[in-house]
Amino acid sequence: MGFRLVLEGEEDLVVVGEAGDGEAAVRQALALRPDVVLMDVRMPGTNGIVATERLVAALPQCRVVILTTFDLDEYAFAALRAGASGFLLKDARPAELVAAIRTVANGDAVVSARVTRRMLEMFAGHLPADGASPAEPGALDARLRSLTPRELEVLEAIAEGLSNGEIAARLVLSEATVKTHVGRILAKLGLRDRVQAVVLAYTTGLVRPG
Incomplete structure (x- = not known):
C-alpha cells in the first residue's frame, strides 16, 4: 500500500x-x-x-x-x-x-554499489577461489576472452557498482564512450543488463569480494 x-x-x-x-x-x-x-x-x-x-x-x-x-x-x-x-x-x-x-x-x-558489495560478500565462499590474476595469459575465464582490455576495465568498474559517469571519470573517457563500451560488453557476452554483468564479473573471478 x-x-x-x-x-x-x-x-x-x-x-x-x-x-x-x-x-x-x-x-x-x-x-x-x-x-x-x-x-x-x-x-x-x-x-x-x-x-x-x-x-x-x-x-x-x-x-x-x-x-x-x-x-x-x-x-x-x-x-x-x-x-x-x-x-x-x-x-x-x-x-x-x-x-x-x-x-x-x-x-x-x-546496481547500488553499497548493496552489491554487501550481497556479494555473503557469497564469497561460493565464488572462484583466488588464483592467477585474470590479467595473466590463460588465466582469464573463457567467457571473457572476447573482451578488449578496455572493456575488461569497464566491466570491473561496473562490478563495483559505478555509474557511467563515475566510470568515465576513473578511466578518463567521455560518458558516451563508456555507454558504447557497456553496450558492446553486454552484446559480446549475451547479457541482459548491468546486473548480469556484475554477476558474471564475480562468478568468473574477474572481480572478487573485498
Whole structure:
C-alpha cells in the first residue's frame, strides 16, 4: 500500500496490479504485461526467485526489481541470477524507488554499489577461489576472452557498482564512450543488463569480494 501511494503520485507511472504471492504475480503479469515488476523474495507458495525466472522467461521485455531487507536476503542473489534487473532496499526513500523504476523501464539496471558489495560478500565462499590474476595469459575465464582490455576495465568498474559517469571519470573517457563500451560488453557476452554483468564479473573471478 505504501509503494502504491508513492507511485500513484507520479504522473508517468501507473500501478496496474498487485499480488500477494509469486503465483499470483506471474498470473497478473502475464495478463497485464507490465513494464516493471517490484518483486519480494519471500512470499507464501511460489517465492520471488521462481516467480522471477518464470516472468523473465515468459515476458523478456518485463523488468523485475527485487525488494530486499537492509541485512540483505540470502536469496536475493539467486533472484538476480534468475534474471532480475536490480534490487532495492525495502526502506528505500520514495525518490529512490521512483528513480529505480524509471531506470529499469528505460532498459538499464539498478546496481547500488553499497548493496552489491554487501550481497556479494555473503557469497564469497561460493565464488572462484583466488588464483592467477585474470590479467595473466590463460588465466582469464573463457567467457571473457572476447573482451578488449578496455572493456575488461569497464566491466570491473561496473562490478563495483559505478555509474557511467563515475566510470568515465576513473578511466578518463567521455560518458558516451563508456555507454558504447557497456553496450558492446553486454552484446559480446549475451547479457541482459548491468546486473548480469556484475554477476558474471564475480562468478568468473574477474572481480572478487573485498
